[in-house]
Amino acid sequence: MFLHPWWLILLVLVPLVAWRRWSRRDQSTISYSSAAADWDERPTWRQRLAWVPTAMSLAALTLMIVSLARPRYGKEKTIVTSEGxxxxxxxxxxxxxxxxxxxxxxxxxxxxxxxxxxxxxxxxxxxxxxxxxxxxxxxxxxxxxxxxxxxxxxxxxxxxxxxxxxxxxxxxxxxxxxxxxxxxxxxxxxxxxxxxxxxxxxxxxxxxxxxxxxxxxxxxxxxxxxxxxxxxxxxxxxxxxxxxxxxxxxxxxxxxxxxxxxxxxxxxxxxxxxxxxxxxxxxxxxxxxxxxxxxxxxxxxxxxxxxxTKIETQSFADYREMAVQTVRIDGTAIPPLLSIAFALITMAMALRRTVFRVFS
The missing domain is CATH 3.40.50.410 (von Willebrand factor, type A domain)
Incomplete structure (x- = not known):
């Protein structure tokens, strides 16, 4: 559940950023002669995976927006005591x-x-x-x-x-x-x-x-x-x-x-x-x-x-903030969402400066 779900409205920005990013890249094309139509030059693996840093950045943006909504995981527990x-x-x-x-x-x-x-x-x-x-x-x-x-x-x-x-x-x-x-x-x-x-x-x-x-x-x-x-x-x-x-x-x-x-x-x-x-x-x-x-x-x-019969009910909630705390769901530990987002940003920047660096 989310404590401030209205922040999720910002998720509409993610596909907009993705569209602007990839549409701009698609427009960076070079015209060539029809005589080169038979040129059998296959794209390299770097060219095929050039989208990865951008995808990481978009995933990090999504996680940060979700974190603003303060997702929480846990259970609301109710204890009922009765005096029969x-x-x-x-x-x-x-x-x-x-x-x-x-x-x-x-x-x-x-x-x-x-x-x-x-x-x-x-x-x-x-x-x-x-x-x-x-x-x-x-x-x-x-x-x-x-x-x-x-x-x-x-x-x-x-x-x-x-x-x-x-x-x-x-x-x-x-x-x-x-x-x-x-x-x-x-x-x-x-x-x-x-x-x-x-x-x-x-x-x-x-x-x-x-x-x-x-x-x-x-x-x-x-x-x-x-x-x-x-x-x-x-x-x-x-x-x-x-x-x-x-x-x-x-x-x-x-x-x-x-x-x-x-x-x-x-x-x-x-x-x-x-x-x-x-x-x-x-x-x-x-x-x-x-x-x-x-x-x-x-x-x-x-x-x-x-x-x-006298019945007393006590309710309390045991929630963990998924944005900043590790939670365990069905036995699987999930790191804080912001930690994942920062890791993705760091990896995207590192890839752009090394493997996918563009030389002007």
Whole structure:
């Protein structure tokens, strides 16, 4: 690239000088008789190479003009440093998640399937829709699932493909002995996993966030949700709570016919929105209500905007002035352009005074 490219306009002078130089030399001819037409005198090597000193001078002139434009070679480097966020997704897989009140591509799906679909886009990003969450590439993301008790499925990790695979393998409980909604235990377990990022004397500066998705109220576990929220606050963990499901009645699968058709019945559903709101407020988070797939996507999009990864970009340029500095391009060292120009001028003058000297 050139720092002052307008100097390159002077390059139009080079062909003009060349034309004047050689046209003047061509006019220096001698008339001779037609009787000498058969004179078989071939030009000597000095005559054939008489143009070399002039060509050297023109090349030197070209290089000096280019040097005025200050050609520079190098690369502009950008260093991006990011301070990611540590996120624990806490997902309810209790029996009530079977409710078919969400839709994907026009088809009714259960609540857990809808969560899987939207959470995947939140973590990995949605390339086909630029207005949707762009992914959490720099963030550690973990997974805790719960029903009657809580399970730490995946610790906070950057291997998001593995995390989503584990989420996809999550199933709604079918055993009544495992069923229930242990919200407090799930929050406490997620806080413990986030706190483990502080290893010994090394304190993580990452923001720590829990995204809790549930469709019910706390009915199991040993720790009350409010106590778990106080623990999260003490550990500086922010909790976003999402109440999943329609209000009032929701369609539940009752049985499947021989033809494969699912029969549904409508049952009353209850979400403890008051407790979920208190949990969020206690920790500096926010409570959301997702009644369909679109609202769930909007919630994740809002959380994505609220919890931005800190990214610092530093740009610097490492340029060498080709006019006065040696540069290396693809392993080849190129001397300064002005040095080449002066060398050409010196050689042209030496040739004119010796090999191509004209005696008057």
């Amino acid at each position: 966020i540590a996120i624990e997704m806490v997902v309810d897989r209790s029996g009530s998640m079977q409710a078919l009140d969400f839709k994907i591509d026009g088809q009714n799906v259960d609540r857990l399937t809808a969560i899987k679909n939207v959470a995947s886009k939140f973590v990995l990003g949605n390339e086909s829709e630029t207005d949707k969450p762009s992914g959490r590439a720099s963030d550690l993301v973990g997974l805790v699932t719960f029903a009657g008790y809580a399970d730490a499925i995946t610790p906070p990790t950057l291997d998001h493909a593995f995390l989503i695979a584990q989420l996809d393998n999550t199933r709604i409980v079918t055993d009544s002995d495992e069923d229930g909604t242990a919200i407090g235990d799930a929050i406490s377990l997620a806080v413990d996993k986030l706190a483990s990022l502080d290893n010994g004397e090394t304190k993580s500066k990452q923001s720590k966030v829990i995204i809790l998705l549930t469709d019910g109220e706390n009915t199991a576990g040993e720790i009350e949700p409010q106590a778990a929220a106080e623990l999260a606050k003490a550990m500086k963990v922010k909790i976003y709570t999402i109440g999943v499901g329609t209000k009032g009645q929701a369609p539940f699968p009752v049985r499947r016919t021989r033809s494969g058709q699912i029969l549904v019945d409508y049952v009353n559903v209850t979400i403890d929105e008051e407790t979920l709101t208190k949990i969020a407020d206690e920790t500096g988070g926010k409570y959301f209500r997702a009644t369909d797939t679109d609202s769930l996507e909007t919630i994740y999009d809002e959380i994505d905007q609220l919890e931005k």
